[in-house]
Amino acid sequence: MTLSTTPAHVAMAGNIPTGEPVIIREASDVSQLINTSTHSRNNARIVIGIALGGVFLDAYDLGSLAFGMKDITREFGLSPGGAGMVASAIAFGAIVGALAGGYLTDKIGRYRVFMADMFFFVVAAIACACAPNEYVLAGARFVMGLGVGIDLPVAMAFLAEFSKLKGRGNKASSIAMWCPTWYAAISISWLLVLFFYAVLPAEYAGWLWRIILGFGAVPALLIIAIRSRYMSESPVWAANQGDLQGAAAILRNAWGINAQVAAASERPPVKPVRAASWRNYGxxxxxxxxxxxxxxxxxxxxxxxxxxxxxxxxxxxxxxxxxxxxxxxxxxxxxxxxxxxxxxxxxxxxxxxxxxxxxxxxxxxxxxxxxxxxxxxxxxxxxxxxxxxxxxxxxxxxxxxxxxxxxxxxxxxxxxxxxxxxxxxxxxxxxxxxxxxxxxxxxxxxxxxxxxxxxxxxxxxxxxxxxxxxxxxxxxxxxxxxxxxxxxxxxx
CATH class of the missing domain: 1.20.1250.20 (MFS general substrate transporter like domains)
Structure with missing residues (x-):
């Protein structure tokens, strides 16, 4: 097992630990605490909300071109092949991003990957809005697709690893939240289309697709602005890397659990956990x-x-x-x-x-x-x-x-x-x-x-x-x- 070389990221804001100290001796203790926790978990809910914000971006960016293709085809004089290139670029980016994002999520951690992929959304959305031709637009949509593909593995990991095992709000319920979040994003894109369709003068109707695509940068910038204060590394992932101190700090901050790590002499021998590797796909x-x-x-x-x-x-x-x-x-x-x-x-x-x-x-x-x-x-x-x-x-x-x-x-x-x-x-x-x-x-x-x-x-x-x-x-x-x-x- 490869141990973490840096402490897990712990959010600045969180709950105040209460109750008797809970002693952590090994990584399985961290997983068990989250699975059975009845403690307040305000910060954990915020982490889940931010992860769902990433899902919102995925859906918005994938669906935002639905009404723009006709105008894009006319503005750039696209052939059917050119239109197909623009329409499918984000899907090809998402295929590449998902494969790489899955590996990186396990290798370097949930927090680092999530924070990095937010920048894909900002840069790509602005580039789409300003695209002078179909090649820049397709390239920007490909980069946007990389962000979409990278984001889903890390978002699902956050939803699973910041939720309890059973009962209301369990892991399956938290993960299922990605679906209404997705449809909310699609609906908001339709509402934006409806709004700008109503208010834009007829001579500027061709701007509609640029406005809709560019708007995707807004929620990404909001997530970036609040990430350090509320977003933490997954405590289960940190514990699996051997960083019990970091995992305990996240439990104190996100759940309000007064988690303390046992002295080294009181811990059992470290059990090897499967190391991140490309071979894990096999x-x-x-x-x-x-x-x-x-x-x-x-x-x-x-x-x-x-x-x-x-x-x-x-x-x-x-x-x-x-x-x-x-x-x-x-x-x-x-x-x-x-x-x-x-x-x-x-x-x-x-x-x-x-x-x-x-x-x-x-x-x-x-x-x-x-x-x-x-x-x-x-x-x-x-x-x-x-x-x-x-x-x-x-x-x-x-x-x-x-x-x-x-x-x-x-x-x-x-x-x-x-x-x-x-x-x-x-x-x-x-x-x-x-x-x-x-x-x-x-x-x-x-x-x-x-x-x-x-x-x-x-x-x-x-x-x-x-x-x-x-x-x-x-x-x-x-x-x-x-x-x-x-x-x-x-x-x-």
Whole structure:
């Protein structure tokens, strides 16, 4: 095991420790304290909030170009290939970023990686807003994608490692919060589009995409401004590196636990914990982790393919298939995201401690399968009643996404692996998920043009694959102490 050469970062602001001293003798004690803590954890909640702020940026930056591509294509005179380059650049950046970010999250720590990737968002957002041509715009979107890809592994690690194991607000519930946060970001991007669409004079309508993309720098700058005061390193990661003093300081500051490290003579021999390495990606495909990785990967890829085809194709579906105006398209897209996807995500957070991630994901995929088959059967509506039914099916699809795979594919990716593998586990999952998103975003316009509404039969294969994977691999991560596998032989 490689010991930490520098102390873990401890936030400046936090709770005042209370109660009798709690003695820490080894790394497993730190994990156990967090899992069972009933102490005040105000600062821990702030850390979770900041990590979710990173998720907000990911979603905002990925979705912010949805309404701008038509104007960008016209302004820069793009060919279909050029438009594809600009649209897919962020996805390719996210693939590279997820692979590297997973490794770095385990290697140098959650705090350092999170603080570094915020700068990607600031620089890239400003560069996008000022891009003089399509090549600068594509390059800036690629850099933005690097930030998105790096951020998800570290954000999920924070959510898992600053939450207790069971009960309300547990690890699965905290991780599921990424979903409503994602939809809130998408909804805010729609609201900004609606606002500037209403207030910009017609002659400046071409500025809309620049304003929306540039706005992404604002939340990133806010996170950077408050990072040192409230953001701490993960105490479990610090303890796994041998920095028990740093872990104890974080517990005192973030949880208000009066944690003290036992004298060296009172500690048991240090148990080796898996060191960070690129080879750890191979560990995901061995032993008990193989089945978990297969389930997490299939559900994530299926979810990404279906969601990207429907959610990012929503303007096309509403304006073309349902023959609605631009303003109606904006309003209906916003309403569907807020009333169904966002609400479904909130339900997932509330219900996962009771029902578990497996049952919730099965329910969500079932909703999506019914919705996509319904859309395929209705086809292009010929009446107001059929159009209303199609919108209802879109609503059911988004509700299913929020309740099930949208929330809990990340639960499977994050809680299937202990601390030593969590970064690479999420990184691997996100690399394949982003690849699926890229294929989906590229294929949907082509398939929609060739098949019209029959494209929904193709998309329906994704939730069907997710359901089959869940029925074959019945793994429930919620409430299971996966971090204990770093200190036992169970994972071997």
């Amino acid at each position: 560990e995901l495909l061995r032993g008990v982790y193989l089945r978990r990785t297969i389930l997490a990967t299939v559900t994530a890829v299926a979810s990404a393919f279906a969601y990207n085809a429907v959610a990012f194709g929503l303007p096309v579906i509403i304006s073309s298939f349902l023959a609605q105006s631009m303003l109606t398209t904006i309003l209906v897209s916003l309403a569907l995201n807020l009333l169904f996807a966002f609400t479904g995500g909130l339900l997932a957070v509330r219900l996962v401690p009771r029902f578990g991630a497996w049952k919730m994901t099965v329910l969500g995929y079932s909703f999506q399968l019914v919705a996509l088959v319904g859309l395929a059967l209705v086809g292009k509506p010929d009446s107001g009643a059929e159009a209303a039914l199609s919108v209802a099916m879109l609503a059911l699809f988004l509700l299913g996404q929020g309740v099930g795979p949208g929330s809990h594919t990340m639960t499977f990716a994050s809680l299937s692996y202990p601390t030593s593998l969590r970064g690479v586990g999420v990184g691997f999952n996100q690399t394949l998920m982003r690849a699926s998103s890229t294929v989906s975003l590229f294929m949907f316009p082509l398939l929609a043009a060739a098949l019209s509404t029959r494209v929904f039969w193709i998309i329906a294969l994704a939730p069907l694959a997710g359901l089959l994977a869940l029925l074959i691999v019945r793994w429930e991560p919620s409430g299971y102490d996966v971090d204990a596998e770093d200190f036992t032989s169970a994972s071997q």
